[in-house]
Amino acid sequence: MDNEEFRDWSRRAADWGVDYRASLRDRPVRPAIAPGEIFRSIEASPPETAEPMEKIFADFEERIVPGMTHWQHPRFFAYFPANAAPVSVVAEYLVSAMAAQCMLWQTSPAATELEMRIVDWMRQALGLPEGFSGVIQDSASSATLAAVLTMRERALDWQGNRQGLAGQAKLRVYSSDQVHTSIDRAIWVSGIGEENLVRIPVSGRFRAMDTAALEAAIVADREAGLLPAGIIACVGGTSTGGTDDIAAAAAVAKRHGLYLHVDAAWAGSAMICPEYRHFWAGVEGADSIVFNPHKWLGAQFDCSIQFVRQPEDLVRTLAIKPDYLKTRGHDGIINYSEWSVPLGRRFRALKLWFLLRAHGLEGLRKMIRNHVAWSEGLAERLAKEADFELVTEPMLSLFSFRHRAAPGADADEHNLRLVDAINTDGRIYLTQTRVDGRVAIRFQAGQFESTAADVDMAFDVVTEIARHLA
Ligand SMILES: *Cc1c(COP(=O)(O)O)cnc(C)c1O
Secondary structure (H helix, E strand, O other), X not given: OOHHHHHHHHHHHHHHHHHHHHHHHHOOOOOOOOOOXXXXXXXXXXXXXXXXXXXXXXHHHHHHHHHOOOOOOOOEOOOOOOOOOHHHHHHHHHHHHHOOXXXXXXXXXXXXXXXXXXXXXXXXXXXXXXXXXXXXXXXXXXXXXXXXXXXXXXXXXXXXXXXXXXXXXXXXXXXXXXXXXXXXXXXXHOOOOHHHEEEXXXXXXXXXXXXXXXXXXXXXXXXXXXXXXXXXEEEOOOOOOOEOOHHHHHHHHHHHOOEEEEEOOOHHHHHHXXXXXXXXXXXXXXXXXXXXXXHHHOOXXXXXXXXXXXXXXXXXXXXXXXXXXXXXXXXXOOOHHHHOOOOOOOOOHHHHHHHHHHHHHHHHHHHXXXXXXXXXXXXXXXXXXXXXXXXXXXXXXXXXXXXXXXXXXXXXXXXXXXXXHHHHHOOOEOXXXXXXXXXXXXXXXXXXXXXXXXXXXXXXXXXXXXXXXX
């Protein structure tokens, strides 16, 4: 591709992106295709000779796009959002054109220094105290892995990387059962082992860890000769928004010298609004906090910020050249690859810089406040319908509900059929979960371009399809 073609196709790609976004309301959120259809439509072997861009681009439009689930659709109410505000897409065009590796300061000085600044902008935006620094990881899963490795190394007096885990005391990590599966995987990958992830019982509307039980478990483990290493608390769990009492967890961590990691991957974005910060009161006592600007806030995937109180601990765990420890802070150089598991790193700070400047915190707060209000409004409307029940009250913009099955019919079966019918209809997209063993349907409002009318349509679609099924 020569420069003139590059220019032409870049323009066409940008035009396509704009038309695509503008057309989303007219598309089904989830495609009506069967597994294997797209796979079979793609040639089984690579081409030996060059093909014209016209044909490649046409195939993209004809074969790929109809098989996509549209995550930027204004009526995507499933999972959590993965918002890509248009301005962050523009930043990503630029990043992809430069395609720089941002592993060391000298491999991308501006990317490193902008990242330092933007992480601190976000620290201020979330109301975190000075003293937290941080890094942009690719995902919350990576950030949580980095935190678990740090708590492991700290508990083992920095000998785990060197000696391995054989022959060490058994490490123990504590969390509720409301945390994301990325915590399980971090526990597996770090060699701590699922059996040493101690699940603390939860109670109350927000399914918070019982901190007396947490403390008792730590004491009992110590007495049994095990090695408590850390606590993982969540704010806005994936299933129904389960939220721990962070101040209480931090107090336990402090009393027992344990590392506290807080997973606020989704809910963290809402903390730009001071009125929601009570959900993570006490967070300044955490050692590590992760939140994903690539979820609710609008920074194109991937973009996950890990705040840490003691970057030295993270670097000591992950830097392959501990020599850098000696110079860090003296010459002001940060080599961010020493703060994360992968070596190569994309330039992720640019899209946040663009996003924060183009919308301002006030613009983003307004969006989040709208989502919370619309979601609360929908929960209230559904709760008033005789054949619906709320299963969990709104936590920010997430709640869950159930439709009452006909007498004698299986309620779980009925609600699974309902989600399926709703998603096949295509006007909205929802996902299910289980609450106390029973199926519930999740709803979250969080799309960058959603309006109140889109949420109203969710009410119409859910009630219409439920009654048709029943
Ligand atoms: C989405 C989510 C994760 C995983 O995030 P990735 O960035 O996809 O790894 C972890 N924890 C919570 C609470 C989440 O909502």
